[in-house]
Amino acid sequence: MNSPIVFTGLGAVCGAGKTVEEIFEAIIGGRSAIKEISAWDASCWPRRLAAEITGVDNRTLVEDRKLHKMISKTDMFGLYAANTALQQSGLAAHRASLDTATAVQFSDRSGIFAGSGGGNYSCNYDFFPALAAAAGDLKKFGGQFSESVNPMWLLRNLPNNVLCHVGIRHNFKGANACITNHCVSGALAVAEAAAVIGAGEADRAVAVGHDAPLEPESLQHFQRLDLLAAQMLRPFDRDRDGTVFGEGAAALVLEKATDAQARGAKILGEWLGSGCVTEATGVLKIRPDGDGVSRAIEMALVDAGVSRNEIGLIVAHGNGTRASDVSEAAGIRHVFGDKIPPVTGFKWAYGHLIAASGIIDLVFALTALQRKIVPAIPVLDLIDPEIAPFPVSQTAQIPRGDCALVVCRGFGGMNVALIVRAFPA
Amino acid sequence: MMNPRPRIAITGIGLVTPVGNDARTTWANLQAGHSGLDTIRHFDASGFPVRIGAAVKNFDAAAVIKNPKLLNHATRSHRFALAAAEEALADAGIRPENSTAERWGFSVGAGMMGVDYRELEAVQKICAADGEVHPEKFLTADFPADPVAFSRSQTNAGLALLTRHFGIRGYATAVHTACASGGQALGTALKVLRRGHADFMLAGGFDSMLNPIGLSAFCLLGALSADNETPARASRPFDATRNGFVLGEGAGFLVLEKWDAAVKRGAKIYAEFAGDGNSLSCYRITDSPPDGDGPIQAMRQALADAGVAPEELDYVNAHGTSTLMNDRSECAALRAVLGNQVARVAVSSTKSCMGHLIAAAGAVEAAICALAIRDGMAPVNANFSQPDPACDVNLVRGKSQPQKIRAALSNSLGFGGSNSCLVFRNPEEVR
Numbered sequence: 001m002n003s004p005i006v007f008t009g010l011g012a013v014c015g016a017g018k019t020v021e022e023i024f025e026a027i028i029g030g031r032s033a034i035k036e037i038s039a040w041d042a043s044c045w046p047r048r049l050a051a052e053i054t055g056v057d058n059r060t061l062v063e064d065r066k067l068h069k070m071i072s073k074t075d076m077f078g079l080y081a082a083n084t085a086l087q088q089s090g091l092a093a094h095r096a097s098l099d100t101a102t103a104v105q106f107s108d109r110s111g112i113f114a115g116s117g118g119g120n121y122s123c124n125y126d127f128f129p130a131l132a133a134a135a136g137d138l139k140k141f142g143g144q145f146s147e148s149v150n151p152m153w154l155l156r157n158l159p160n161n162v163l164c165h166v167g168i169r170h171n172f173k174g175a176n177a178c179i180t181n182h183c184v185s186g187a188l189a190v191a192e193a194a195a196v197i198g199a200g201e202a203d204r205a206v207a208v209g210h211d212a213p214l215e216p217e218s219l220q221h222f223q224r225l226d227l228l229a230a231q232m233l234r235p236f237d238r239d240r241d242g243t244v245f246g247e248g249a250a251a252l253v254l255e256k257a258t259d260a261q262a263r264g265a266k267i268l269g270e271w272l273g274s275g276c277v278t279e280a281t282g283v284l285k286i287r288p289d290g291d292g293v294s295r296a297i298e299m300a301l302v303d304a305g306v307s308r309n310e311i312g313l314i315v316a317h318g319n320g321t322r323a324s325d326v327s328e329a330a331g332i333r334h335v336f337g338d339k340i341p342p343v344t345g346f347k348w349a350y351g352h353l354i355a356a357s358g359i360i361d362l363v364f365a366l367t368a369l370q371r372k373i374v375p376a377i378p379v380l381d382l383i384d385p386e387i388a389p390f391p392v393s394q395t396a397q398i399p400r401g402d403c404a405l406v407v408c409r410g411f412g413g414m415n416v417a418l419i420v421r422a423f424p425a
Numbered sequence: 426m427m428n429p430r431p432r433i434a435i436t437g438i439g440l441v442t443p444v445g446n447d448a449r450t451t452w453a454n455l456q457a458g459h460s461g462l463d464t465i466r467h468f469d470a471s472g473f474p475v476r477i478g479a480a481v482k483n484f485d486a487a488a489v490i491k492n493p494k495l496l497n498h499a500t501r502s503h504r505f506a507l508a509a510a511e512e513a514l515a516d517a518g519i520r521p522e523n524s525t526a527e528r529w530g531f532s533v534g535a536g537m538m539g540v541d542y543r544e545l546e547a548v549q550k551i552c553a554a555d556g557e558v559h560p561e562k563f564l565t566a567d568f569p570a571d572p573v574a575f576s577r578s579q580t581n582a583g584l585a586l587l588t589r590h591f592g593i594r595g596y597a598t599a600v601h602t603a604c605a606s607g608g609q610a611l612g613t614a615l616k617v618l619r620r621g622h623a624d625f626m627l628a629g630g631f632d633s634m635l636n637p638i639g640l641s642a643f644c645l646l647g648a649l650s651a652d653n654e655t656p657a658r659a660s661r662p663f664d665a666t667r668n669g670f671v672l673g674e675g676a677g678f679l680v681l682e683k684w685d686a687a688v689k690r691g692a693k694i695y696a697e698f699a700g701d702g703n704s705l706s707c708y709r710i711t712d713s714p715p716d717g718d719g720p721i722q723a724m725r726q727a728l729a730d731a732g733v734a735p736e737e738l739d740y741v742n743a744h745g746t747s748t749l750m751n752d753r754s755e756c757a758a759l760r761a762v763l764g765n766q767v768a769r770v771a772v773s774s775t776k777s778c779m780g781h782l783i784a785a786a787g788a789v790e791a792a793i794c795a796l797a798i799r800d801g802m803a804p805v806n807a808n809f810s811q812p813d814p815a816c817d818v819n820l821v822r823g824k825s826q827p828q829k830i831r832a833a834l835s836n837s838l839g840f841g842g843s844n845s846c847l848v849f850r851n852p853e854e855v856r
Contacts, residue, residue: 129556142472154642164841167705216560283576412585
């Protein structure tokens with residue numbers, strides 16, 4: 001029998017705070033970080049809400065001044081979350097206690113899995129001064145761009161920067177992946193990290209998801225597609241009118257339970273399994289019947305080896321859009337019938353972190369299991385009659401068991417389900 | 426009890442590359458050592474410090490994908506991907522159907538550039554006429570708000586397009602570790618099949634950075650060969666006079682399935698996809714360590730995973746970018762891993778003919794390994810004339826070399842230090 005895989009470090013940063021405790025207190029206290037955008041003057045924008053990270057010095061997030069020249073904003077969040085999780089795990093001190101040969105092997109058996117996002121548009125704006133100067137003359141542009149564009153432009157914008165720099169800092173040199181699968185990137189990073197440990201290809205790994213999706217060009221597209229909320233992000237509510245984006249990152253350290261126990265690490269939860277499917281519907285469309293949600297959950301239950309009755313709480317994707325919430329509820333109902341465990345969602349508090357959305361939800365699913373609480377959705381007014389009855393609540397609920405299911409959905413018809421358990425069970 | 430790990434077969438190959446718009450043409454040209462490198466002609470690169478590239482030529486997506494609406498949702502590199510994937514599925518003689526769609530998975534190394542140059546230029550004209558972005562301009566009626574262009578620009582747009590078009594409803598992922606992306610996508614596919622999360626995988630990579638922004642970005646790093654007058658010789662991996670890589674574009678896809686099922690359905694099997702190794706160099710963002718640390722671990726893991734000893738390995742398709750740092754680091758790693766076999770194992774970099782396909786490179790080169798095994802032919806490392814003493818590996822010089830290939834290894838070593846190494850076994854060696 002393989003050793004169970006457990007979590008020994010958690011890290012998160014988002015609009016609601018920069019520690020797991022701070023963010024969870026905001027959730028429990030019903031405090032949302034969603035406000036009017038401050039990154040640019042959005043006062044005349046019809047949709048102008050976001051959960052931004054404000055009032056935090058960049059050097060607090062990433063100390064190394066030189067590194068800031070090599071990375072973008074999304075990387076900064078990712079590096080911070082990964083460092084926080086690794087710090088909590090105590091792995092650095094453990095590695096320092098090893099003899100040289102064992103430490104080398106430790107590094108080669110330590111993996112990094114990143115789910116990377118960072119917006120699609122703004123990075124290219126560094127070329128605008130050169131484009132403006134060239135005024136459509138490509139030959140002129142070719143001769144002049146190097147005068148105005150930072151030579152490090154490509155490196156700063158590599159999607160896999162967090163892998164690179166977490167690796168260098170912590171000497172993690174083993175199995176790795178950088179997943180660029182829109183909203184499910186971070187959730188898949190955890191699933192792939194657990195899979196390589198399970199297959200014996202690594203002994204431990206840090207999984208991190210990070211995003212900084214707030215850019216005007218992107219927001220105006222979402223606005224035109226009528227996917228953004230005017231007032232608040234209200235998952236599963238009758239009056240919900242869209243989602244709100246947030247920025248930030250989350251990370252988890254995974255390792256074999258036997259290793260964690262041998263070094264006396266505090267175990268924060270146990271990994272059980274995952275499911276990942278696409279609805280094959282293209283970038284934007286989703287099926288109304290929640291087909292992808294139910295298949296991902298069923299796949300995760302099989303992978304985890306638990307029955308649906310053992311799920312004690314569900315952290316839903318609950319992004320607040322009309323189509324996603326109703327289909328998600330349908331998918332959950334398809335699996336659980338009339339025995340749906342208590343459901344909550346956290347995006348009302350810290351927004352939708354795109355590539356980091358599923359992984360930050362997992363961090364707080366684990367925290368909720370530890371505290372034996374299903375946090376309320378305080379912005380809920382009236383459950384959508386199309387969705388009701390559905391066990392979401394304006395007040396806190398009690399988990400009905402010690403396993404949590406996290407649902408994460410994204411563009412491309414993607415659906416990922418993750419299952420974890422409190423430890424010890 | 427754990428089930429024994431399933432053996433995985435490669436049963437379909439599709440390629441769109443600078444040396445051919447299908448697998449047959451690409452492979453024929455690589456064997457003949459024909460160069461796909463040329464002066465850039467699909468946009469005016471005459472003012473750039475580097476004016477050469479490895480473009481896909483005379484490519485007509487509409488001839489392969491008879492769905493104009495779908496192609497409207499596809500960027501240049503998505504079109505390469507659609508065509509290569511279609512070829513791979515047709516070649517495999519199996520494709521997702523309603524009854525199997527949920528058991529088909531998809532894994533792709535996707536390029537990092539989502540916005541078309543002309544779209545970027547249009548946005549600049551309206552929203553940043555003076556070079557500075559004015560966010561309120563995005564709200565004006567002039568702004569070209571095209572939801573299709575928005576969809577195309579998403580990081581997983583290629584995944585969305587291909588899974589929809591081919592009706593793949595199981596596991597799906599997109600990865601990006603720069604030049605290692607394609608290799609890592611295939612490695613992920615192997616893991617997914619082995620753990621039983623899919624029975625079939627369509628896996629590969631696609632990229633096109635051969636546009637004004639991508640070309641600028643690599644020029645700024647000084648990573649490209651500026652042999653503008655002699656493009657066909659510009660990429661010369663392991664040659665003492667090499668001076669940078671040549672930027673290419675394209676796509677490669679493989680159909681992967683469980684060996685026993687492939688045998689049962691009478692599929693032709695190119696090779697066993699036998700092993701995957703994956704490491705981080707933790708050195709510098711653009712360079713590999715001179716001693717090969719990082720690539721060494723990936724290669725050792727891949728060989729161990731495949732159960733292939735250096736004595737059984739007959740061909741290495743090197744990452745071989747034609748940059749000093751890469752080529753020397755990779756050769757140091759080959760020496761360390763192959764030991765006394767290094768003088769025997771044939772090594773070539775097919776980037777010598779088709780340039781560097783970035784996120785597609787690892788997938789295309791994996792396909793080349795499978796074809797090399799099938800035909801018993803180690804493709805030539807073209808343009809090699811002056812040996813570099815630091816690169817004393819057994820290069821396939823002058824012309825391609827007919828030989829039995831029992832096992833082949835493909836390296837992909839990316840910016841950011843991600844290393845992917847894949848190992849393939851000749852079906853005749855499978856017992």
